[in-house]
Amino acid sequence: MERLIEQTPNQIFSSLPAALQRRLMTSMKQSQLPAGKILFESQEAINYLYFPMGCVINLIFELDDGDEIQVACLGAEDICGGALISGSKKSQLRAEVLHAGTALLMPAKEALYWFHNEREFRVPILKSCSRIEHQIMTKVACNRFHTIQQQLCFWLLEVSDKIQNKVIDVTHEHIAGLLGVRREGISEAAHKLQLQGFIDYKRGHIKILNRKQLEQLSCECYHNLYSSG
The missing domain is CATH 1.10.10.10 (Winged helix-like DNA-binding domain superfamily/Winged helix DNA-binding domain)
Structure with a gap:
């Protein structure tokens, strides 16, 4: 357990106090995510909060006619599935692995519990979500101009x-x-x-x-x- 925590390259998880990391790890699992894997589809329930460790995950917006565009690229300094904290039961975006690697997975129910009950968990999650929102707005403008x-x-x-x-x-x-x-x-x-x-x-x-x-x-x-x- 200690060895895994010390080697975790995800910056959000690693920034948490060691004692909190140990508590969180009791309900988390480490998973290998292959390139091309869909973590969740648009309009599909988000079952996990992902902490990328070596993988890169694209967030993709899809139009009704089938056209799509990448709106965010997430790595070890990010989380994936942050829409959970807004109370949304479904994602508005598709999450797809671009580059294979590992990630820590926290069940949605546990993520919501810790978000609402532990400030030291909530603050870095909110900051990460804010950075991702900024990235999405930047990419939309970039694609246009x-x-x-x-x-x-x-x-x-x-x-x-x-x-x-x-x-x-x-x-x-x-x-x-x-x-x-x-x-x-x-x-x-x-x-x-x-x-x-x-x-x-x-x-x-x-x-x-x-x-x-x-x-x-x-x-x-x-x-x-x-x-x-």
Whole structure:
């Protein structure tokens, strides 16, 4: 138990007092989440509050006609399923694992109990939810006002940060679907970045070669969300 708590990389859970972590762990489990796994669908009940440890989770908004767009990217500094605390029984978004890894899972009933009865749990959860809300608003504005190349640079930097790796296993088609743009637009933007020597890509893999240049080409959204750490 102590060993697991000490090694937990989720920043929200790790920020809690050790004594509280031990109490929480009695009702939690650690689970391996594979890429592509749906944690909950839109309009579906949220059964767990997730504390990502190595995985990256996308929150995706879906339209009635089938179109969809990524509105948040969650990693070890976040929680997933925070809509629980608002009293909502169903999610308005789909949560899907982008990058495989582990997470701590807390049953919804337990999460609500601790949220309402333990201030040291409630405060960091509220702060995390506020950051995620800010991220959602930023991504909506980014998609509306910034170029595909700016969005691609932002996306690559963000995901690379969260997985702590310069190599991202993803296709152009998948990125296009998440950003709500045409695949040809992503392929064209990626090709230009590759010609400039900023990235290298083969089918299903993108490697960042020059991070500083990507930061310069990215829109202010990345810097506003992450430059302060």
